[in-house]
Each structure stands twice: as C-alpha cells, then as structure tokens.
Amino acid sequence: MNNFIFVNPTKIYFGKDQLQSLGAEVARFGKKVLFAYGGGSIKRIGLYDRVVAQLAAAGLTVFELPGVEPNPRHTTVNKGAEICKREGVDVLLAVGGGSTIDACKAIAATAKYEGTDSWDLMTGKASVTDTLPIVTVLTLAATGSEMDGGCVISNVGTNDKLGIFFPNAHPRVSFLDPTNTFTVSPYQTASGSVDIMSHIFDVAYFSREDEMDMLRRIQEEVLSTVVKFAPVAVKDGNDYEARANLMWAASWALNGFLFDGIVQDAACHAIEHELSAFYDITHGHGLAILTPRWLTYVLSDETAPLIKRFGERVMGVDPSLGPMEGAKAAIAALEEFFFGTLGLKSRLSDLGIDDTHFATMAKKACGEKGTLDSFTTLTPADVEAIFRMCL
Amino acid sequence: MNNFIFVNPTKIYFGKDQLQSLGAEVARFGKKVLFAYGGGSIKRIGLYDRVVAQLAAAGLTVFELPGVEPNPRHTTVNKGAEICKREGVDVLLAVGGGSTIDACKAIAATAKYEGTDSWDLMTGKASVTDTLPIVTVLTLAATGSEMDGGCVISNVGTNDKLGIFFPNAHPRVSFLDPTNTFTVSPYQTASGSVDIMSHIFDVAYFSREDEMDMLRRIQEEVLSTVVKFAPVAVKDGNDYEARANLMWAASWALNGFLFDGIVQDAACHAIEHELSAFYDITHGHGLAILTPRWLTYVLSDETAPLIKRFGERVMGVDPSLGPMEGAKAAIAALEEFFFGTLGLKSRLSDLGIDDTHFATMAKKACGEKGTLDSFTTLTPADVEAIFRMCL
Numbered sequence: 001m002n003n004f005i006f007v008n009p010t011k012i013y014f015g016k017d018q019l020q021s022l023g024a025e026v027a028r029f030g031k032k033v034l035f036a037y038g039g040g041s042i043k044r045i046g047l048y049d050r051v052v053a054q055l056a057a058a059g060l061t062v063f064e065l066p067g068v069e070p071n072p073r074h075t076t077v078n079k080g081a082e083i084c085k086r087e088g089v090d091v092l093l094a095v096g097g098g099s100t101i102d103a104c105k106a107i108a109a110t111a112k113y114e115g116t117d118s119w120d121l122m123t124g125k126a127s128v129t130d131t132l133p134i135v136t137v138l139t140l141a142a143t144g145s146e147m148d149g150g151c152v153i154s155n156v157g158t159n160d161k162l163g164i165f166f167p168n169a170h171p172r173v174s175f176l177d178p179t180n181t182f183t184v185s186p187y188q189t190a191s192g193s194v195d196i197m198s199h200i201f202d203v204a205y206f207s208r209e210d211e212m213d214m215l216r217r218i219q220e221e222v223l224s225t226v227v228k229f230a231p232v233a234v235k236d237g238n239d240y241e242a243r244a245n246l247m248w249a250a251s252w253a254l255n256g257f258l259f260d261g262i263v264q265d266a267a268c269h270a271i272e273h274e275l276s277a278f279y280d281i282t283h284g285h286g287l288a289i290l291t292p293r294w295l296t297y298v299l300s301d302e303t304a305p306l307i308k309r310f311g312e313r314v315m316g317v318d319p320s321l322g323p324m325e326g327a328k329a330a331i332a333a334l335e336e337f338f339f340g341t342l343g344l345k346s347r348l349s350d351l352g353i354d355d356t357h358f359a360t361m362a363k364k365a366c367g368e369k370g371t372l373d374s375f376t377t378l379t380p381a382d383v384e385a386i387f388r389m390c391l
Numbered sequence: 392m393n394n395f396i397f398v399n400p401t402k403i404y405f406g407k408d409q410l411q412s413l414g415a416e417v418a419r420f421g422k423k424v425l426f427a428y429g430g431g432s433i434k435r436i437g438l439y440d441r442v443v444a445q446l447a448a449a450g451l452t453v454f455e456l457p458g459v460e461p462n463p464r465h466t467t468v469n470k471g472a473e474i475c476k477r478e479g480v481d482v483l484l485a486v487g488g489g490s491t492i493d494a495c496k497a498i499a500a501t502a503k504y505e506g507t508d509s510w511d512l513m514t515g516k517a518s519v520t521d522t523l524p525i526v527t528v529l530t531l532a533a534t535g536s537e538m539d540g541g542c543v544i545s546n547v548g549t550n551d552k553l554g555i556f557f558p559n560a561h562p563r564v565s566f567l568d569p570t571n572t573f574t575v576s577p578y579q580t581a582s583g584s585v586d587i588m589s590h591i592f593d594v595a596y597f598s599r600e601d602e603m604d605m606l607r608r609i610q611e612e613v614l615s616t617v618v619k620f621a622p623v624a625v626k627d628g629n630d631y632e633a634r635a636n637l638m639w640a641a642s643w644a645l646n647g648f649l650f651d652g653i654v655q656d657a658a659c660h661a662i663e664h665e666l667s668a669f670y671d672i673t674h675g676h677g678l679a680i681l682t683p684r685w686l687t688y689v690l691s692d693e694t695a696p697l698i699k700r701f702g703e704r705v706m707g708v709d710p711s712l713g714p715m716e717g718a719k720a721a722i723a724a725l726e727e728f729f730f731g732t733l734g735l736k737s738r739l740s741d742l743g744i745d746d747t748h749f750a751t752m753a754k755k756a757c758g759e760k761g762t763l764d765s766f767t768t769l770t771p772a773d774v775e776a777i778f779r780m781c782l
Contacts, residue, residue: 003406
C-alpha cells in the first residue's frame, strides 16, 4: 500500500435550482469574468440566459468566449488568454462539459504566462506557478474536470492531444445540477459513461500495485453505479436519479477520493488521446472501443484474477468460474455493456478509421519514455496490436 | 434525493514516514504554535520527540498544552485559548485522537472570541466568525475530527456534552500515519471502530429520506471495511493494512464524502453524549451498547427493509429472509460483532451505570426541541426506554 497526499478544494453545489448562488460565488473572485461555453446547447436549454442573469445581478463585467470545441484547441485557449490579459479578467466561468472546463484551465494558466502561446505550457516548454480562479457550471457527466486540476488540449496542427495538471487549477466552485444534463443525447450519455468507467480503470483499479481494500471496493461501487444508471439515462434522458448518480460518479472518478498513491500511465486514455487527436472522435467512444481489446491483450495469469474480480463485483459474472474463465467472461460482459446495452459502435472502422496512422499513433501514445506502464507495460508494438484488434 | 453543498479543504498526508513535512506545513500559518496533546501516550511511542524536532527545525516558537482529557473539558479549552491570546499564537497543532483535535477546534474559536469562556460559544450564547488554523497528527481512528469542522466539548460542572461546527474549523492539514495507531489498545480500537460505524448510521445510512444510490452503496463498503478490519486490528495492533483501512474509514465517515443533503439529529450520538457527560465513559463503547437496542426499538414495517439491507450487504445476513426476519438477523449480527468479535461489554450495568439519571439524560438528549428526528422520531420517553433496554 502506497502513501498519498489528498487535497481537493473545490466547493460543490449539487442538485436542482442551486444556480441562484452563482453570481455571488463568481463575485468572490473579482469584477471581470470571462464566460466560456461551447457550441450553443446551453442557449437551447435556457442555461445561458440564467447564467447571464446571475452575472448581471451580481454587477459583474462579462466577456464571452463562445465556441469552445469538443476536443478544445490550443488556438481557442490562446484567444481566451488574450482576452483575459487585455481586459484584466479576474475569474473564468466555464459553462459546459469537460472540454469547456479544460479550455478554461489552460486559459487560466496562459493568462498568467508572459508568453502568448498556451502550447508552450502544455508541452512543458514553459511553466507557470499560478492560474486565474475558475468557476464551472457542468452540463455533461464525463470527464471529472469540474473537480480536478487537470486539462487536455489539442493541437490540430501537429495532431497532438496533451494533458497536464496546472497549479491551483481545481475549479474553486462547481455547480452540478443533474437537470442540466437532461438534453444530453443518448450517444453522448453513453460515451460520457464510458469515460467515467475508464478513469477508474486507468488511474486506479487495474493496477499491478496493491490498493487499499476500502478504496478498491468503493471503486467497484462507483463502477456499478455507472453500469446501473447509464442505461437508464440513455433510455430516458429526464430521469433525475440516473442523471444525478452519473454526475456525482463522474466527479468521483477523478477528484482524488479514490486515489491511494498509485501512479500509472492511464494506458487506455493515452492510447485514445491519439485517436481523438488524429480523427477528432468522441473520447468516450474511443475508450469504449479500446478498453475490452486492451483488457484482452493484457490478459494473463497475472492479470486474470483482478479482471475476474471486476467482472464478479461489477458486471455480475458467475463467481464460481476460474480466474481465466472469469476474466474472459468479465471482458465479454463489458463488451456487451458498451456495444449492446449502451449501443456504441464497436469498431474503429465504424468511425472511418483505418490503419494508416497506427504506427505513428502507437509511438506517440508511448511518449518520450517509449512505454506505457500501468496494469502491464506496453510498447509501441503492443499499442499497434491493440489498435489492430479494434479495426 | 436532496440537494447538498460539499466542500472539504483539509489536506491529508496519508501513510508512513510523512512527518518530515510537518514543520513546513505548520510554518505556513505562522511562527508561534500551540502544541496540544493528551495523556502522554505520544511520548511513549516517540511521536512527541519527532514532532518537537520538526517544529524546532522549522524555527517555530512552541507553547505546550498537555493533558487534554478523553472527553475534553471546556476548562481545558479556556486554558488553551488564554495561552493563544497571551502569547499571540498563530496556529494550533493537535497531536492525538479526536478529543485533542476537538479541544483545539474550540480553542481556535475561543482565541478569536472577545470573552474568555469557551462555553459561551458551545452553547451559542456567543458566536465567532473565524478560528485560528489547525494542523493535526492523528493517533486514533475514530471520530473523524481530523477532516471535519465539528467538535464536542464537555462541561463537567453541568454534566453537559455539546457538539458544534465552528467556521473554518476544518484542520488545514492532517497527518494520518497508521503506524501511529499501532499501540492503541484492543479496547480503544474496538470502541473507535464502533464510533466510525455509528457516524455512518447516524448521519446518513439509517434515514427515512431517500439517499443517492451511489452514496448508500459506498457507505456500505466503508461499514464493511470496519467489519473486516476492526477484528484484525484488535487481534494484532501492528497490522498496517488493518490500521490504514480503519484510519481512512474513520475520516470518510464524517468528512462529507458520504453526505448527500440528509440532515438528521444523529440520534445514537445524541443519546450517547448523555452517557459520556454523566459517566465519562468511552464514547464508542456507549455507542456499541446503545446501537443494537436503538435499532430494535425503532424496528417496524417501515424501518425493517433498510435494516435488513444493511444486514445483507454489510453483516452477511441471508438475503432470502423476509424484511422483518432479515432486520432482526441484522441486529443480532451487529450485537455479535460488537459484543462477541470485538469483545465489548454489552450492558450499561457492566460500566457501573444504573437508572438513576435515565429520565434526566433522556430529556437532555432530546434538547430544547423535545424530540430526536432521525430514522424515526424519539421522545424523552422513547430514549428512556432505550436506556432501560441497555441495563
């Protein structure tokens, strides 16, 4: 069992009709706010108007940054940071899903950077010691960005998608109202749910290190929560109980509650980021296609017992099976959940992806170190083989 | 399902050999520190010397407050606050269990109070808007005080034991090293473990309101963690895995992770506080005696399904039993766990308590409102009946 340091300063307003506190919470951090959002869905659900009314009532000066992309781009970050510097913005307000929040974290850091290109910070060419404060209103249960310090930004010029943790980048306050996710499509609901599960798999559960027993059990309950409620929300978007459970599960998956000192390379996420970087696909869908193939690829006498345990405790696999049989049944159950129950297409070829860039993507996924070290160690050749299993 | 607000700013260092960060963490808050501890056990395990070395290396000026009682007294709090005011103390360091930490929270508030009697703040006769910062080094897995904002203080003059949440009273930093609990006696280990379980029962699990499914499941896993590891730690105090799981379970039981907006009167705790106030018994032992009798007293067609679910998911009760049978089996299993496995004496008379003060204690437990509203509503007559079941 490892040592760990835990701290999470984000204040959460969870539930219906909590937005009346938004103006006062934003105003705690200053007078000038940059209000970032995505493609306009927040206008369709009336959230934009409610946010604007809150900011106006609090007497704030508002600058807008609309159009943050689903895989947010460093050029958009640069644009936001430029506004912050020019106007002396005090606080960022992200209204949207993980992409908008991630973009705001990178803006918050770039606004404190003497240079102008956020990519310098993403690559580590330059660093900052502080960020502007961020408040969020979440509209998608998926990335956990509403309660962590990380962000993932894409550079479409170089086909790079990089993740980083900036100092003090945890949102100061996040508003989690499940009704704001009622209009999320079945496809995005399914993809977001896979993302939640994958965070738990990648950063904690599937590890070769020993975990604290309590936390592994709790991880299984959060996974079970997704398995129970994702199908409900896919079927009926207005189911409050399902949306609420998924929303809080998403935050828990990455907010550190489940962390106990295991540090690993989040293999599936690293591999999927290459797919999203090269093909701009939905992150969670890429994870759904990759995860069962990755588990099949890494299946061995060493890894089988834990995969079997996952199957037994989360997917309802028969406990009487042996380790290898049980692990195979667990992977099959996960495939059935992703591609049957949640209705996601199961192959990269379904998304128009062929093997053109597999070798390049596999090499990039393994980074400068040349391997991904998580549940097992993967080389570029391993990653390429996993890609081929997904065709 | 209720709305809720979650925030927990405490930074946790969890694990072995983390104390090398203590000096720097305390020094973040100032130069003058009040170092509070209990009866001297921290000297026997060498922790006192390690703490003093850390504080000296950080160049801090240290004032000591030894002898904080197991049920900490308001007179001790007054003494600590007087030192803080006289010496201009910047930060409090509590090294011990929940009692020492609770005392420091009350000292931290009283140091900011223009009056001199902490009891004014405990009773609400006066209030404060701020507290001195607190750092803790935990030596007992039980109360959760290391990661929450509450404290419980006793007035031996009036036989009162009152709890309150002070503003900003969450410890800023807490050091949770399971090895610091290796020498905790089997009796205190058992009592602390009951306290952990009772926190989950009292503030969340046994409720007449609907809970978020994910959180109820997680509560069951934290309870199961205690049921699994408390007997191990009682048998072998040096079992790191058991001590680590219990330590983190104790913090989780009250740090807000398991909270989803249900507000109730924590009936068993309210009732037990009267026992500790009148007889100065170990809080967790009082809870062990009370809890199964309380559950038996409140058992009805309404409450049976949830008690049965607890039995099934935490105590290994046969799922095929009907609600009432299952609930009775759950209570029986809990009694066997407390009084058999953990070896705690099962009756108030075993602790030298008779019915002399039952009527008075029952009335005080129900407070000014006259009832305790949790899983069911209890009047003083109900509480007195529960006391009699414990004789």
